[in-house]
Amino acid sequence: MNKTLLYFIIFLLAACNTAEKKSPKVYFGGEIVNPSSEYVVLFKGDVVLDTARLDENNRFSFQLDSVDEGLHHFYHFPEEQYVFLEQGDSLQLRLNTIDFDESLVFSGTNEPVNNFLLEMFLANELEEELIYKYYSLEPEEFTLKIDSLKKLKLESLNNLSSEAELSDGAMEIARAGIMYTSFIFKEAYPFYHKKKKGEKSIHDLPPDFYDYRADINYDHNGLCYYRPYYNFMKYHLGNLSYMDCKKGCGTQIKMAKNQLHFNQHKLMLIDSLIKQNELRDNLFRNVAMDYLLKYDKEENIEIFIKEFHQMSGNNRHIHEINGLYDGIRNLQPQKELPELLVFDSDGNKVSIKDLGKDRQVVFYFWSAPEKRHFTNMIKRINLLKEKYPEYTFIGLNVRTEHSRWNNMVEVSQLDKSEQFWTENFEDVAHTLIVYDPNRGIITNDGIIVDAFANVYTSF
Template sequence: MKLKIISIIICVLLTGFASCSKSVKRTATYFGGKIINPKANHVILYSMDKVIDTFFINAENKFIGKLEDVKEGLYYFVHGYENQFVYLEPNDSLMLSLNTWNFDESLVFSGFGADRNNILLDCYLQFEKDERLFYQYNALPPKLFQQKVDSIIRHKIETFEDYALHHPKETASYYELLKTALTYPVYTRIENYPNAHAKKMHLSSFPKTPISFYDFRKDIDLNKDAWMYYPPYSKYVSSFLYNTTYNNGYQPMQNHFSSNFTADLLKTIASQIKSKRFKNAYLKQTLFSHFNKKSTSEINSNEFEVFLALSSNEQDKALVHKLLRDNEQIATHHQMMNFKLHDFTNTSRSLKQLLRKKNSLLFFWSPNKVSRPYVQSRINYLSNRYPQIQFLTIQIDGDTHTQIENFDIKKQFFIKSNSEANSFLTSKMTRSILINRKGIVTNGFASLSSRNIYSQLDQLNQY
């Protein structure tokens, strides 16, 4: 694996950022760099879900931050709508360079701590490159698939050993993370194989795998809180949980998961994940992602009851109660309630006036939940695909002075705190409501990210 290594003396590297002196011992950690074509005026550094610091970008597109008492471990930085992980240690002086037009591929690190971060970045990029390769491997029978992945794992271990040989002063914690970054993406593909193979080969049941197929599991720790947000680790844990649940006698599922499967998956999470924080996060993510995939207001209460019994996070449980109440406020096959909303000239409009006997999709969204570029891209795509349907975006909170760029201003609205619509938006969840030309709700809680949205819009078009 080729490393992106730039050897630059730190005093030269920091020119324009901070002064340095050979006689002064570094006691702080520095994190900075240059961003070409910046999408915002700042970079935010996180540790898990905690903001560590915000660094502002100067007129030369550079930023620098001095961090005191840094603890060794994983961090990630966010710029615009992109993010990437870094591994920091005390006294590092880690600099980055990237072009937002090609964020991950252009990213390169330099300075103290660069080598360890460049190889982690290479691991991430290699995962993306391997996608097509594993798509082909998924057609292989289990024994041949296992032979292929065993060869890949041997190569990953050789890469790890070569790095360790040339970097003997790295910490044990970093070595453990590097081995995870190299091997866990392969383990994830192994966990995904039964379902991926059944889908690719159009099978109604899973293939029988050799006894040794999952031997690697004996070395897996499912409860590393500090890696909860790290994709190589979190994706593996997720794939393991799904595969384990499928082994309870389920057949392959594609577009969405049955309520019984979701309930059993929640139980698998609770039994396998011992970390309270990690367990609650997975329970919440699973419940809401499955709800969105179904893209319907027809709720089976079983999975929600299981979630409420297993989660110990009171905020998450309160959110679920709000979601269920919101769903009940809009009845399918009934007339859509009327409410006031405003356009970006701050003119008050009524929903009834806007519908005007048109098949319509109302997309309620919050900038805290979804980005403006996503709204613009997704709604424009669907509008072009379904020109007979009217698509209206309705912002429910946040900055109501900023319009969505490259999107018809006549389709953009927002509601105020006294709007009647707030009665079914207490959870602040992104929500789409489908209404036919007679003003009747055909789906009270659709999801734009679901594959099912296409068939639902096809049906709406028939009215």
């Protein structure tokens, strides 16, 4: 072949490959076996990028003009998982919802890092029981165990990096997951050790126990929605708040009796340490949700909300926090049940106010995706019915497709007159503050007796 022609062909092929690599367009798709919903939703942080509907073969696809490179997550009701995307990616997945995480496999560009992130996620789940046993060890021995696990994971990542070409961003995410998971164990150690050993005070720690804190990045834009990093921040701030209060607040350290004081410390620490807006807002939200759902005295809740507004009045979650605050105030004893419409087995709308009239009622909650919880809850309710025949126990179903709810009521032979379906979980959550799966609402003739009871511990 003429050399000039050969060089020209090679040049064209190289140019095509270069153009393909530089293309910002991204394809992400795959197949979901035994789908639990018709849709897959792709997120970047808490922003929905796109929604794809499954076709007749249970396949979906997203075709994006470009992406903000880094960690994303996809949601297929009621599960979600991470996916790392970069410009020009063409990535596919396959999973079976019966074993969502365990069956998930990625293929295509950025296949290595996505499968590695998934492997680390599954490994961390398997390690939880082992780590819990380690908490009884002395600090030096505990550190050796945790560092050994961390070293194995880092070696695995380095081996992957030598075999596959990972971008700097992919390496950073993968390494951060390993490091911050390890840091979580160190932050949690003093409290679990005290509990496991039955000690009266926090164990003395070696001076180098928290040396890793010098490397903490409090404002990493790409990690603020990454579970290991975010969970570390929660543990870390809780630890700092406790230790800070222990040194400077004397008797106030009895957190169980003074949740307000402890959470005031958390608010102040977030305000002083965290500057990245999304992480800051999310951590403020976490403290507020955690505190408000512990149902402290109404006057303490008012103090907390006032300080929360002073430090985070423009929080992206402010509407949710204010709604939770208002909902808790509306569920105080001696107040009427709030207005909420639910559906009976014939599809008729019924107000929970009417369901509570002229009788003593305990409302409880269940969801089809949580099969074990459903089984345990029905078993518990049947026991309570025998023990407290003066009460009517009414089940409110949440986050379940109507046909599936109907089928479960039939198959489980539940009393249809005591089972009701809710259409919009957000409405139920905001009105009745449904965050604790074992929650019970005790009423008498439509008047609240205890809106924050627990079906296992309150009877």
